[in-house]
Amino acid sequence: MSKIKFTAGRINGFACPENKQQVFLWDSESPGLALRVTPGSKSYVYQGKLNGKAIRITIGDVKTWSIKDAQAEARRLQTLIDAGHDPRQVKAEKIAHAEAAKETAKTDALRNSVTVQTAWDEYIRENRHAWSDHHIKDHAKASSAPGQPKKRGSGVTVQGVLFPLLQMRLSDINADVLLPWLSRESKTRATVTKNGYILFRAFWHWCAEHKTYKNVIDADALTKQVKKSVPKAGTKKTDLLHKGQLKDWFAAVRNLSNPIVSAYLQGLILTGARREELAGLKWDDIDFKLGAMWIKDKVEAEGRMIPLTPYLRSLIVQLPRRNQWVFSSPTAADGKLAEPRKGHIRALAAAGLEHVTVHGLRRTFASLAEWVEMPVGVVAQIMGHRPNATAERHYKSRPLELLAIWHGKYEAWILEQAGVEFAQAEQAHGLRVVK
Template sequence: MAKEAFTAGRIRKFCCEDGKSQSFLWDATAPGLGLRVTANGVKTFIFQGKLNGQTMRISIGSPSAWEIPQAQAEARRLKVLTDSGKDPRQVKAAAIEAERNAQAEKEAEAAAIQAQEERETLTLGVLWPIYIEARRSAKRRGGKVGWSDWHIRDHENVMRAGGEPKKRGKGLTEPGPLASLRDVRLVDLTSTRIAEWLAGETENRPTQAALSFRLLSVFMNWCAANEKYAGLVPVGACKSSKVRDEIPRNNAKSNDSLQREQLTPWFKAVREMNNKVQSAYLQALLLTGARRRELAGLRWADVDFQWLSLTIRDKVEGERTIPLCPYVAHLLAALPRRNEFVFSSASSDNGQLAEPTPGHKRALAVAGLPNVTLHGLRRSFGSLAEWVEMPAGIVAQVMGHKPSATAEKHYRERPLDLLRMWHTKLEQWMLNEAGVKFTPAPATSVVLRVVAN
């Protein structure tokens, strides 16, 4: 195989021999370096060598892209590889793969850094709605961790921005207790930050501050347990001593209930209210011991006048069935059926009794009684039940309290008739103490009256 020194002129003049598909010109300087030219005039630097006794050819590149010294250097490199028993093609493929892997690792690292930066910029205000929707979705799927509508509303209220016109009354709504933390990054929710927030909120609204802290604490536990947000919230931020020192004390309102001697003026004032729906609601609230929103959301479908029962949408257990005692049945049967709600309103947005508190306060003023909240009427039910020696387990079951002992949790299944016996006894006692003259009508007459309405 004849060899000659490669020059630019010699390479330019070299052509494919007639009658052949390709011709070769070999370099005398770099072993294995050749120039291949095809019948179409395409020229390529190549390397030819032997590996394990087999001849191999590898393309280097076009003379228009490779200068002669560069091609010679590449040929020498390939010669070193073949002399050491390595296949240049495999070495090149490995190098490409390594470069590809290195690039992929670099891109993955950059993506991880960007994702972490994005995670660390997440604020409480951004993630709070996501948290609520996750729990709302769990409810739609029928999961045990799904929240009630009231619990969802509590979460929305504590984070509301405020500044919107009030639906009732004049002025603008106030920001929720957690609104001041909306723009705080999760990574910055340290125990110091939370303690400072809690101290400020406790001064003006301790009850709401305590509720908001409990909701925030559960939220932070959810973040820690969620793979997507784990590690963002400082560990133990809600459990440090500086935070515990700022938590408002949960002091029960010892005077937020009706006493036995106050039943007469209270019933008189409430029964004389112009708004008969509010009047019936307030009396039923006292006589059933239900939570205010449980009773306000009562639907006609939940009332069974035939078997005298009420199905209460319980915020704790989901729902519970309690007796429909004679006087409460009398009150409900007389109410207008405007829509699906028992305690309805012709003017509220959702057709439901909106806010009975102002009316109750006016009735208290007329009766000359100190302020008693709507929740205080529920407290009154529990305390007044002791006058008829109503068993504590029955009181708890009617009011929807969680069982407080193992026996209550696992071995007490009281039929509705047993609850009705005690509940009716308490209702009758309250009415007698209040001087309310009421003769229970037979159940059939109540059903007939409801059907007629």
């Protein structure tokens, strides 16, 4: 191949014939340097041999590279080859190092700036579509700032259990921070601290898989020592009503001024449903003719159908139909009962009973069902518990009629213990308490 000295005039005047896709003009001053011309472009290239094989590398367009710079680059590439290096690999490594340095700088900037609150807010935005309203409220309460006016009553709120952590930089959270936080918070609110830690743990695992935050956090922050320091507080196994307390409890609950709360609380003890499940019951979920209710279930996505027992039916049919919700509330933002605890606390006080949580009524159902020898599988199916035994998981799906037999026995026994005389024929005429 012939070579000529590159000049601006020769570069500008060299063109690609119409019958060819590309042509080359070689420089006599710099070995391996050529001008490659195609019908649409002109660029400098370098061609040399590495380990006996020809390699060709594009240097750049003539519009951005001068002849002098192109010649210098050709000599640099030749020097690399003479040293046994592949210029293409050297370039790739240089780009990789530059990208790594860029990511390191970005990570360092995040370490110095991003707060736990920023990542927490992103975590909630990304996941709230898959959470229940109750779960979303738990996150809001745990992260709430202090000094906010209380929605109910006077005064201001205290800070959420996670609030101190959210004010810190994400990179500063480690075991040395979490251990004193757990110790401090658990002294005054052990259960709240435990629940807050569970929320934070899920958030931290999310950060560990996040494309950005995984390089910022201390992935080993949740050490064994931290886990051991989480308070073991929880709902006591005695958080339920006993057989001998039913009469006083029913009398007080049925005497509540709010019929919605009264029916709802009785519904919990008669169905064993979770509080959110029963509060979310819609009129369209009830088949009065069939005697069934469709309960939205956190275990089974499609929900579960349970019997609508006679006494519970009599309570429900008397409720006002304000909207789509069976247990409606004219003051709640979404129109359904949101906070039954105050009514329950008043009823417990009137009955002279020790405190029992609303969830304790679900536990009461599971406990008292044994008095009518209700099969464990029937109890689990009505309550929406995940089946444990292999036979329960794969073979036994009891029909509604069979559930209704056992559920009816349970309701009748509960009413007997509560001193509530009830017969289906009396539904339209009300009920009376047996003295």
